[in-house]
Amino acid sequence: MKKSILPIILLLILTFGSGVFAQEALFRSQQVVSPEISKGSKVTFRLLAPNAEKVQITGDFLPTVKVDSPMGQVDGPGKADLKKGENGLWEFTSEALDPELYSYSFIIDGFTTIDPNNPFLIRDVASVTNIFIVGGGHADLYKVQDIPHGTVARTWYDSPGLEMKRRITVYTPPGYEKSNEKYPVLYLLHGAGGDEEAWISLGRTAQILDNLIAEGKAKPMIVVMPNGNVIQDAAPGEGSMGFYKPQFMIPGTMNGTYEANFNDVVNFIESNYKVKAEKSSRAIAGLSMGGFHTIHISRYYPNTFDYIGAFSAAIMPREDATAKVYSDIEGTLKKQKDNGYQLYWIGIGKTDFLYDANQEFKEMLNAIDMPYEYVESEGGHTWRNWRVYLSEFSQRIFK
Amino acid sequence: MKKSILPIILLLILTFGSGVFAQEALFRSQQVVSPEISKGSKVTFRLLAPNAEKVQITGDFLPTVKVDSPMGQVDGPGKADLKKGENGLWEFTSEALDPELYSYSFIIDGFTTIDPNNPFLIRDVASVTNIFIVGGGHADLYKVQDIPHGTVARTWYDSPGLEMKRRITVYTPPGYEKSNEKYPVLYLLHGAGGDEEAWISLGRTAQILDNLIAEGKAKPMIVVMPNGNVIQDAAPGEGSMGFYKPQFMIPGTMNGTYEANFNDVVNFIESNYKVKAEKSSRAIAGLSMGGFHTIHISRYYPNTFDYIGAFSAAIMPREDATAKVYSDIEGTLKKQKDNGYQLYWIGIGKTDFLYDANQEFKEMLNAIDMPYEYVESEGGHTWRNWRVYLSEFSQRIFK
Known part of the structure; x- marks a missing residue:
């Protein structure tokens, strides 16, 4: 990028009007990459949540578990615990996953919500969840x-x-x-x-x-x-x-x-x-x-x-x-x-x-x-x- | 709805395959309405978060406040506290708002995230925020x-x-x-x-x-x-x-x-x-x-x-x-x-x-x-x- 433009771009970023709202969010999330898909199709999820006491992930990439419902026991999505690292950055890496388009959510101290570092979301009825694609096979069609x-x-x-x-x-x-x-x-x-x-x-x-x-x-x-x-x-x-x-x-x-x-x-x-x-x-x-x-x-x-x-x-x-x-x-x-x-x-x-x-x-x-x-x-x-x-x-x- | 179809629809809802994932989210959020815009253009936001100790809302419908930045003090979005009610339902009602399309996020114990009861989201660069429209005037064009x-x-x-x-x-x-x-x-x-x-x-x-x-x-x-x-x-x-x-x-x-x-x-x-x-x-x-x-x-x-x-x-x-x-x-x-x-x-x-x-x-x-x-x-x-x-x-x- 041209030197002459860089300071103005920085100015743009730093004082981006309403601006500051969006950009705060941008800065906050900028350093964290989630999900990250390795060449071996293991997927690492990260969440910056220094105040959280427990962070879990749930999604259709995890083995299903039996959950109670008014209809008796039915298959529900599995959960996994993220591990807290330095600076409040939580992390979890999956097993190698088969090719597929997957959905997931985070559960932060019992509250289910999206991954703020992944803007790829889909709505199913009233629920909004993050998605990611592990490529290969039929998933390359997606x-x-x-x-x-x-x-x-x-x-x-x-x-x-x-x-x-x-x-x-x-x-x-x-x-x-x-x-x-x-x-x-x-x-x-x-x-x-x-x-x-x-x-x-x-x-x-x-x-x-x-x-x-x-x-x-x-x-x-x-x-x-x-x-x-x-x-x-x-x-x-x-x-x-x-x-x-x-x-x-x-x-x-x-x-x-x-x-x-x-x-x-x-x-x-x-x-x-x-x-x-x-x-x-x-x-x-x-x-x-x-x-x-x-x-x-x-x-x-x-x-x-x-x-x-x-x-x-x-x-x-x-x-x-x-x-x-x-x-x-x-x-x-x-x-x-x-x-x-x-x-x-x-x-x-x-x-x-x-x-x-x-x-x-x-x-x-x-x-x-x-x-x-x-x-x-x-x-x-x-x-x-x-x-x-x-x-x-x-x-x-x-x- | 026809009586004959109702039980099957219920069955659909209760055991909706993967399904259960999406539907859990659906049930969880179904009772809560947020945002709710009154005829007087006051807007009530609600969040079910029984485990949370502090819930705030931030968005461009609130008066801006001065925040520190590398460029000195700049305008930032205001924040307001939601009040915890029975069953862990948090609530905040705004002043009467002018016609506009507004953006907002919740801050749950310091973690900024979306309103799970509002599937209307827009992405600005990497940030995803909820939106709502207070109608009238120029906002009717939106x-x-x-x-x-x-x-x-x-x-x-x-x-x-x-x-x-x-x-x-x-x-x-x-x-x-x-x-x-x-x-x-x-x-x-x-x-x-x-x-x-x-x-x-x-x-x-x-x-x-x-x-x-x-x-x-x-x-x-x-x-x-x-x-x-x-x-x-x-x-x-x-x-x-x-x-x-x-x-x-x-x-x-x-x-x-x-x-x-x-x-x-x-x-x-x-x-x-x-x-x-x-x-x-x-x-x-x-x-x-x-x-x-x-x-x-x-x-x-x-x-x-x-x-x-x-x-x-x-x-x-x-x-x-x-x-x-x-x-x-x-x-x-x-x-x-x-x-x-x-x-x-x-x-x-x-x-x-x-x-x-x-x-x-x-x-x-x-x-x-x-x-x-x-x-x-x-x-x-x-x-x-x-x-x-x-x-x-x-x-x-x-x-």
Whole structure:
């Protein structure tokens, strides 16, 4: 840096107006690096907390432990103690970790909070946690590589059915803007408590698609991530409801309204993007509640999608659901089957609490000779699985 | 919600896989509302921290206090004590606050951290703080209103000059996608330590433009927010450098490289968007280092921009800077003046540490009879001022 500029830069740093607030924080955190990933994939976490008496870390990189819940004992995240060093700097180094995107939090004298030295955070419903990526294997799909990148747009569409403008996240593949081609579309649906931000942040959709397309493993495609909560126009903080604490239970998410109006989403995409508006170029997939939506949307519009992905799908409603969308499930599935499709893909983790429900759903499909592919993975109802399911499903479609 | 679905939703909540991690956090925070803004614009902050001995809040909604720094006493953010109530719930209620977007942090036994009940966070360089908006007046421009919204795209462009693909944030106004019109373009540049995320998050650019356009106060325009750090392809975490702690001092930001290659940005926009590729439809503005870039770009390409906005601009380099871009500053300013322009707008806060430098710059402009408009506001080198400057400047351009 030029000598002449340096003192002014220093001045900038030292007296940075409001400024001082942000810069205090900057100085405080500047010396500490956390997390630090070694070449051997061990990860060191550090926290400067001279006044703390006990500092722990919790996260999905630690072995799970059994914890009590109203449902009995369930798997919970492990904890580990940081060790206090000189000047109040606490430290913990993990075992060598497998490639993965991990989440963690610190627990300082019983108070759970973020790592102030790691600004990479993701929100899951109302919880904000730090993340880090141990590269290699499938986790390299989650990294931004030096390859062509698609565009991620947050835009708004008109939903006549829901009588509102609604926010939606759209990934277009590298080269889309300049191309004269028409592209296939994957509609990708979030779970309960999620919104149009869930797949793009927690799901690493843009990174996964960029990487798979660059490797020639996935077809260039548009990925559409709508908001499945019919009472919201947008994610919390992004819509006219302003800032409020996101909730897991949102009214109306599984009463048929979303499915019945899903054509508003498809119409918007097909009239505003360069897409092949035909069944062979439409895929739909979703996780948990989004898997539920996927199953019902794809049979309610039974000749619309050639590729269907149910990721840890909630299999509901039962026979007593009354919305029109949920009537004659078996009949509409048969219609969907008779119309034909390329791939009906079901993925579920062995310890997922929806495991049994998914087995029942398979029996229902078996009973009507409806073909599907079934993938059973380790683990449960986690983003870790859903990122893998997206990586696998997106390689199977539009081919 | 349908009775039949409720137990399954509860099951979902109670045993939500990894799940339990996120959901623990959800339960823990669910009962506490913070911040809560009363109708009288008093704001109550709450924190559940039974083990804490002292909880304070700090933020720019509190009166500033004098704090020691290596530069002597400077303004720092005030602090206030929360009061411990039953069950370890701490609480503090502010005075009635003026309309504004505010930032704050909690200090728990000396440890500064976020409010776990408020998932609305913004990153400024490496610091992450909570935000809230007290509505009314100019702060209503920062809210998402029930009006038509533009699209915010994160895309990548090729910079032959910098020999890399670079990430860029582009706001297109409501109706852009369907329109046959061509639009004017505002190039909006961040300050030191910022990147292509700064204006859209800290600056509330999309909300300000949506609101001003809906009110008919600003012309529909494209706003382009590039990354001014020539060694980065993208914001930290969004580029091929992966996750790392953002720094305030980034090499090469003020050595002329960015200015000399700014035509790569303009070329990308003008060949990929529906824009009027003419001087009368180009504006450029920036804050601090971005104001510096604005001044130098607009005179280095002296017949390119009809509207120039210098927000709390860093006025450098001095006579001893050697990059070609910084040679013959007076001569190129004169050329820019002779070529003509519609508006040269300078905004600076009375307590900004760059106040004197901006007065010197005005004298330089006066000496060559170069016309400009000058706005002096309260306060210093703050996003609070830059949001207002953007709101004012964007109403003055393309008219």
